[in-house]
Structures are given as C-alpha cells and as structure tokens.
Amino acid sequence: MVRGKQNLVIFDCDGVLVDSEVISVKVDQLVLEDLGWSLSLEEIIERFVGRSHAHFLEVVEEHIGRTLPDDWEDSYQHLYRQALARDLRLVDGIADALETIKLPMCVASNGSHSKMEFTLKRAGLWSRFEGRIFSATDVSQGKPAPDLFLHAASALGFDPHNCIVVEDSWAGVTAAIAAEMKVIAYTGGITSQHQIQSEGVTSIDHMSKLPDAIIGLTGK
Numbered sequence: 001m002v003r004g005k006q007n008l009v010i011f012d013c014d015g016v017l018v019d020s021e022v023i024s025v026k027v028d029q030l031v032l033e034d035l036g037w038s039l040s041l042e043e044i045i046e047r048f049v050g051r052s053h054a055h056f057l058e059v060v061e062e063h064i065g066r067t068l069p070d071d072w073e074d075s076y077q078h079l080y081r082q083a084l085a086r087d088l089r090l091v092d093g094i095a096d097a098l099e100t101i102k103l104p105m106c107v108a109s110n111g112s113h114s115k116m117e118f119t120l121k122r123a124g125l126w127s128r129f130e131g132r133i134f135s136a137t138d139v140s141q142g143k144p145a146p147d148l149f150l151h152a153a154s155a156l157g158f159d160p161h162n163c164i165v166v167e168d169s170w171a172g173v174t175a176a177i178a179a180e181m182k183v184i185a186y187t188g189g190i191t192s193q194h195q196i197q198s199e200g201v202t203s204i205d206h207m208s209k210l211p212d213a214i215i216g217l218t219g220k
Helices: 021-035 041-048 053-064 077-087 094-100 113-123 147-156 170-178 207-218
Strands: 008-011 105-109 133-135 163-167 182-186 202-204
Touching: 008 147, 021 041, 021 053, 021 077, 041 053, 077 113, 094 207, 105 113, 105 147, 113 133, 133 147, 147 163, 147 170, 163 170, 163 207, 170 182, 182 207, 202 207
Parallel strands: 008 105, 008 163, 105 133, 163 182, 182 202
Antiparallel strands: none
16 A cells, blocks of 8 residues: 655665675675776776676676676675674764654665675664665666665555655666656765766765755655
C-alpha cells in the first residue's frame, strides 16, 4: 500500500553514511594492480565509485582480456575487511543529522548485503536501518538504473515522487533522477561536485546541512 504523501529518505551507504570510499578505493588500486591493471586513485573513482560490483567485474575482465574465476575475490576480501575494520568512520556530521531527521529512512546501495552489514555494524548504524536495507543484488540492474530505488520505495510502500535520495556518486544521482525522486547530492566526499551536479539536484558539502536541505524539499 502506498503511503499517501508521506516522505521517505533513501540513503546510499558508502560515502554517505560511512566514510568508506577512500578506504575501498585504495584497496581497489592494489587489487587491480595485482590483476594487471595500473590505475590512479582518481581514475578508479571516475570509473567505479558508485557503480555495482557487476559493472566493476565486467570492465576489469574486458580490460585484462580474461574471465576471472568465480572465487577470484576470495584472496582479496581480507584486505578490504582489515582496512575497513581499522579505518572506517561515520561520514562527518551524519550522526547528528540522523538524530534530527524525523522522516522514515532506509538504505539502498550497490554494495552487497554482507558488506553493508559489516560496515553499518562497525559504524553503529545497523540497528537504525535493520530491515530497511536494500542492495543492487535485490534487483536486475543496479545504479545508474532506477531499479534499486524504485524497489526500496515499493517495498516500504512509498510513492517514488515522495522519496528523497541522498547520494554522493554520478551513478546514484543518475538513478534517483531516473526514478523521478528528489535528490540531495553530498559533495563533501571523494566525488567532485561537477561530476554529480545536475539540474534540479540540491547539493550540500557537509552533512550538518542535510536536515535543512530535506526540509527545503519537503517542508517537513
């Protein structure tokens, strides 16, 4: 059942709730180097941040000219887990923002459920969002397709036009626009403003500004 004109705030996870993007990109660089593809951190951000794991794998296999085995990630997962366990932090200002926002909230990320469970528990946010966490693995296409955001809205009974998406990547902003949802682009992370700014998109450079940005879009 669609909940009338009620509003739902949909958060991306990495780079919006947890400050994990820089950590993961540095490990990505080591992994790609080991697979035979040397890229700068800036190139990795441009090519992969905010995109699905399926997209990452497709592009990497095309570049290196071979299909990776199903278990190719097994020898690298410990690198991500160790780095995240050591360095993961909340995005600056998000804890206070979440306490201030009174609207229903959920998470919709291109990351896997297992990754989100690990990072959100590590950051102390799991209990806040448990049962309202959606992954690209739940739909046929991840961001930049709108499927994930539409799935989250439908699962929780909200009209897409009454949803506000908080994103920090080109893929996420593009997906939210395609879903005909309102968008707040967070530009205080590793993605530059020019990469994610689009007509009709509200931009903030610090999460302390998020509650007022939501009020500006919803009046609530």
